[in-house]
Amino acid sequence: MQRPTIKTIAQETGLSIATVSKALKHSPQVRPETRAIVIEAAERVGYELNMHGVQLRTGKTYQVAAIMTAPGPKQNEWEGVEYAQLLSGISWALEDSPYRVSLYAVRNFEESQAIIKQIVSLKKADGIIISGTRADDPRIRTMHAADFPFVTYGTSVHNAPHAYVDADNEQMIRVSMARLVERGHRRIALLNPLSDLSYGITRLEAYRHALEGAGLPFDPALVAHGRLTPAFGRENVLTMSDLSNPPTAYICANEASALGAFSGFHERGLVHGRDAVINATDDLNVSQYFAPPITTYYLPISEPSSLLGAYILRRMEGEPPEALQTLLMPKLIERCDDRLTQSR
Amino acid sequence: MQRPTIKTIAQETGLSIATVSKALKHSPQVRPETRAIVIEAAERVGYELNMHGVQLRTGKTYQVAAIMTAPGPKQNEWEGVEYAQLLSGISWALEDSPYRVSLYAVRNFEESQAIIKQIVSLKKADGIIISGTRADDPRIRTMHAADFPFVTYGTSVHNAPHAYVDADNEQMIRVSMARLVERGHRRIALLNPLSDLSYGITRLEAYRHALEGAGLPFDPALVAHGRLTPAFGRENVLTMSDLSNPPTAYICANEASALGAFSGFHERGLVHGRDAVINATDDLNVSQYFAPPITTYYLPISEPSSLLGAYILRRMEGEPPEALQTLLMPKLIERCDDRLTQSR
DNA sequence: ACAACGAAGTTAAACGTTTTTATCGTTCAT
DNA sequence: ATGAACGATAAAAACGTTTAACTTCGTTGT
Missing domain, CATH: 3.40.50.2300 (Response regulator)
Known part of the structure; x- marks a missing residue:
């Protein structure tokens, strides 16, 4: 048994595939009654949108590239960065969207620069999230010049504003x-x-x-x-x-x-x-x-990470970056008085 | 300027797109001289394979799903698992292949079960890597029943053998x-x-x-x-x-x-x-x-992680799982004599 | 009465690839 | 000389979707 497509639904309902397609994406061109019929048939046959068709047709990838700079195998000392939590936070923020997190692990700054150029020019993703920003970050310039949606974890001092999240x-x-x-x-x-x-x-x-x-x-x-x-x-x-x-x-x-x-x-x-x-x-x-x-x-790293996910979604929808900038203030936890018990 | 496709190369060389396609993937059906012409033209115009076309045509996704169980935002206590290093190790192992790591963050075992069923039935990836295996793991049964390529980080006691990597x-x-x-x-x-x-x-x-x-x-x-x-x-x-x-x-x-x-x-x-x-x-x-x-x-987590990547590649190429099972022995590092200085 | 219009569908083309099948010369055995 | 076999390339179909352009038909305005 083959996986059902919109063609299946078209045959099932007697409508054309165009109408089915439009109905499924709530186009105003199709009557509510017709849509109801389509939806019903779609559920009955267990239809699921095939992203490959969409991607080919629209050119969108529905991928968010997460660039993760992790030191190479020879240099794996603990740096206390919970990248995993960062990634899962982003992933969860995209959960109800059609977007997926695609992971790009790089070893150093230069590699991240190269990867980003590639993603931008070959359109391997619709949006990019990077961290470890520099004050004047060439990667940001690359993405900006190509008008490519991105969010950074960390600020920069570019004149052109961009979406970011960071601790204050x-x-x-x-x-x-x-x-x-x-x-x-x-x-x-x-x-x-x-x-x-x-x-x-x-x-x-x-x-x-x-x-x-x-x-x-x-x-x-x-x-x-x-x-x-x-x-x-x-x-x-x-x-x-x-x-x-x-x-x-x-x-x-x-x-x-x-x-x-x-x-x-x-x-x-x-x-x-x-x-x-x-x-x-x-x-x-x-x-x-x-x-x-x-x-x-x-x-808690879940806060910036879910913001990163939310912001990249909004950037990809065309929202201007100015509205997508947040500094989060960490909470002071006093576990110690921090006065020296005897002066020196 | 549009991105070049095999059609561009076909026009450029006067060959048909079929021949170009075959030439690019080293089919024996095309003469070496013809191939050389094609390769030359491809480089000249800066051709890069468009995966969306391939994916639609072949049904392959070129994605490896990495299922990462990270506790939810409310429960983010450090568990000392360097998932990030695990992921980057996998990612690097896939670097020279057309495959990418697609991240699926789940909150618990049940969610991972559901995600895996979805990936398998809707073919959202070509291979799966999971960790946190249970002795009798229902996810392994799911993937096994569907004859879906997978590798686990952690062993299990199923009768059917599967590819795994673990510490000994x-x-x-x-x-x-x-x-x-x-x-x-x-x-x-x-x-x-x-x-x-x-x-x-x-x-x-x-x-x-x-x-x-x-x-x-x-x-x-x-x-x-x-x-x-x-x-x-x-x-x-x-x-x-x-x-x-x-x-x-x-x-x-x-x-x-x-x-x-x-x-x-x-x-x-x-x-x-x-x-x-x-x-x-x-x-x-x-x-x-x-x-x-x-x-x-x-x-060092880079060892199991690069093995996981290598193994999933080999599994996806059809290699039997029996050959893809490794227990790694961690190195004993004695930083302390561990004899009590005074008996109690 | 008739043109103009709008609503709701349909047709057909297109996205970039792979792959099956067809075509066309050549070579080789008879 | 005939035609079978082969090697190299071309033609065409297919994957699943979206969308521009078109059709049909009932409604509206003059």
């Missing part, structure tokens, strides 16, 4: 710094992502601005940029704690680096809360299981 | 237990995944078998089943350490639960290496940053 890094650092300063910290370290990433820049600027506001000097030795692995957190604690005037607080950009920072504490014999404290931005809600639990800014 | 849980537990017993442990706790999961059963059986071999009694109070979150690890340490005869070693099925176990140690004032030790199975290579680092069995 500026506010997060501002609040975080104010809170630490208020608790007596004068030497605050910033463990930041790679310096070309847009959110790294945002965080750094907010950090400097906060220092300025508090009348504290900016010390480059207290700022580090790198891939946010546990190793990164550890190394930097080892280095910075050796300074003549070591930091009393570490702001980690994710919980992988925070975990590494703890490892550094352990190595140096530092006690959290006595010698220094660690604050982090937490995607996984895992810092509550650190020993001791630390203060974090927590943004 | 049996051997891992056997070696792990022998090692702990040798180091003087008599009360060993097993923190296991949900009891309906196939690998949970394998681990439990191997555990009981090892106890028997060592002449130790099986105590149900030392075995727990659950979602492998930090909370799970923590709760069980809290409970088990209160036993009149508490365990001196905890075998955790992943590093999320191991992290939680540490949190439990901290809460109870237990010291790792003095009161008890934690061993784990590690996907992320993150346990080296625990304080102190613990002994783990480490399997």
Whole structure:
């Protein structure tokens, strides 16, 4: 038994395939009674739209390309990015639409650039979602120039506005710094992502601005940029704690680096809360299981991810990007007082 | 300027589209010289195969469905599963093929069952990759009955053989237990995944078998089943350490639960290496940053994932499943002696 | 009374491929 | 010399859908 097509329904009802097609997509050209007959027949024979026919005819792919930058097999250190949750959030947002998530795993920035050019020029998808945006991101320019619908996870500083979702890094650092300063910290370290990433820049600027506001000097030795692995957190604690005037607080950009920072504490014999404290931005809600639990800014990844899905749908429907820009403020979770128990 | 098709090449070369099509796919029906002309023209005009035409004509989708069970937005606790790396590994394995990974995020087992039925009956993909297999898995039966190509990440005990990749849980537990017993442990706790999961059963059986071999009694109070979150690890340490005869070693099925176990140690004032030790199975290579680092069995997720990709390709080409079954033995990484420093 | 119109369908073409079948020279055995 | 067999290419149909263009017929306005 073959899979039924609109032709089957046409024979079944005595109508033409054109009418059937129109009826199924609620064209005003077909009378309600006729439509009812078609719908009934469609259900009776178990009709399901064949996307391949549609795709060929219309040129639409009904695919949303999710570009995922994951380090290659040789370099698989944990970076605490719950890409999986990000992807499933997007996938769920598209659930009731005909669109599917098509995965493009790339190893680095250059590869993502190449892939995006290919998707755009060969129209392998109707929309693109990327993350890890840079301040001036050539991929965004590519997509923009081709007038291709896209949404970014992360901001950029292009003059042309585009749809994006991101955590409110500026506010997060501002609040975080104010809170630490208020608790007596004068030497605050910033463990930041790679310096070309847009959110790294945002965080750094907010950090400097906060220092300025508090009348504290900016010390480059207290700022580090790198891939946010546990190793990164550890190394930097080892280095910075050796300074003549070591930091009393570490702001980690994710919980992988925070975990590494703890490892550094352990190595140096530092006690959290006595010698220094660690604050982090937490995607996984895992810092509550650190020993001791630390203060974090927590943004359940389901929020940005479902927004990304919703926004790409709306972009593909032609909605202007200006309306599709959101900064989400992570929730402050104070698990620790973060005042040092004895001054140094 | 329109995108070139085989028709463009036909006009360009004066050949028929049939010949062009055959030439491009290396049919023996076309002379080498003719083929050369076609290839040259194709490159000159920048021809790229349009998959939609192929899909409609052949009925093949060139999609591999990856079913990813991620807990819903309300329940997003870290389970230490690097799905993202799994997905990218699969994606890279398909890189040089015409196949793409199409993502299907589901919230639970029932949903995955429904999705798979749909994919199979409506032929929305040419192959399926699933994980989280159960001992007797209805999804496997569905795919098997329809003679649909699939590979599982995880074993099952069906009579009909199927393609799978998994960690060698049996051997891992056997070696792990022998090692702990040798180091003087008599009360060993097993923190296991949900009891309906196939690998949970394998681990439990191997555990009981090892106890028997060592002449130790099986105590149900030392075995727990659950979602492998930090909370799970923590709760069980809290409970088990209160036993009149508490365990001196905890075998955790992943590093999320191991992290939680540490949190439990901290809460109870237990010291790792003095009161008890934690061993784990590690996907992320993150346990080296625990304080102190613990002994783990480490399997870089890139290995199983690239195998999954390779196997689904071969299955879709009709290779029998018997040849596509692999158990991978994780590497023992001893970061800790695991002998208690003082007997109790 | 008749042109004009609108509503509701139908016809037919088109999207880009693959594949079956047909065609047309050549070669080879008889 | 005849025709069977073969090799290389062309013609045509098919996959399932959408949509522009057309038909039909009843209604409306003058």
